[in-house]
Amino acid sequence: MIITKPRDWARIIQNLESIGARSVFLMGCGQCATVAHTGGEKELVETAGRLTAAGYEVTGWTVGEVTCHLNGTKLDARKHRDEIDGADAVLVLACGAGVQTTADAIAKPVFPGLESLFLGTVVRNGVFEERCQTCGDCVLDMTAGICPVTTCPKGLLNGPCGGMWNGMCEVLTDRECTHVRIQRRLTEQGRGLGGTLAPKDFSTALKPGGVNIRDRVTHRRAGDREGAR
C-alpha cells in the first residue's frame, strides 16, 4: 500500500491562501490513507475542525472508496456536487495518485493534504516499512522474497557490503543486513544461493508508468510503432 504522512499544516494554509480560498471541501481515501491513519473519516473530521478553527468554511467532506480510481472519484464528486461547487478549493487527504485523480475529476483548485512516502508493508497496525520501489524488473524470485533494491540502504543487489557486522546492517544499525536475511531464508528453503544477480535493467522503471491490461504494454518508447499507455 502507499504510505503517507500529514503534510505540514503551514504549507496547506499557504496553498489555500495562495488562491484566496475561504471555503474548502475535503476528500479522503478509504484504502491506503485510511489504513495509514492519515486520510480516513477520523482524520477528515479532525482536519475539518482545524480548518474551521482557522476561519475556513468546510462545505463538506467524503472518504472516497478508492480515491485513485477515476470513475469512482468522478461519481463521488457528482454525489457531492453542491458542496464542491460551494467551495473555493478541495483538500485531498490521499496519496499523490489520489490527489491527481481528484484534480482530474473536479474542476476546482485541488491541493494535497498529505505527503506520499513509499510503497510499503503494514507490519502491524500503525507500523509501515518500505518494501518495493516498483523497479519493473523484479528479482524477488532469486532473493527469497526479500527486495535488496529497497531494503538494503545501499540498494546492493549482491551483498553483503564490507560494513556488515555480526549480521547487522552498517547503515540501519538496528536492522539485520538484508543479504544475511536473504541468504538465511534461501538456505532454510533448501534453495541455496542462485549465484550473482546480473545488473538490473533500470530502463524498465521508465516514468511515468502506464499499463493497458489488454496487451500489457507498460511504456511507449521512442521508436515503438505500437504501444499503449
Ligand code: SF4
Ligand atoms: S526487485 Fe523491484 S519490483 Fe521487485 S520488490 Fe524490489 S523494487 Fe519492487
Ligand code: SF4
Ligand atoms: S550491511 Fe547489508 S543491508 Fe546494510 S548496507 Fe550493507 S549490504 Fe546493505
